[in-house]
Amino acid sequence: MKARIPKGATGGNMLEQLQKMQEEMERTTAVLEAQEYEVRAGGGLIRVVMDGKKQLRSIEIAPDIIDPTDVETLQDLIMAVMNEAIITVEQSAAKELEKITGGMNLPGIPGMPGMGA
DSSP states (O other): OOOOOOOTTTTTHHHHHHHHHHHHHHHHHHHHOOOOOEETTTTTEEEEEEEEOOOOOEEEOGGGOOTTHHHHHHHHHHHHHHHEEEEEHHHHHHHHHHHHHHHHOTTTOOSSSSSOO
């Protein structure tokens, strides 16, 4: 959602800067959402690919790690790699958006720590 800046508004320069920042953030967010992130666990035996929207794109599990008598280890590794993938996506988004905002904490900005999804 773009903020409309009324002509002749007081502080127009500041509002113009904010609008440019908003447009740059929208472009960056679109790029981040299209990006894919690969994360591995278990010495590379489990691999996941997640996009910037935190949607799982693929998961590969090496047959060597599948032990029917030890399902818990496989479950733990899958949880670990998924959590790491989510953290990787969030940190990447926060880092890129922070470059635009200069570290300002802006409410409702996706990807910013403690902010929207």
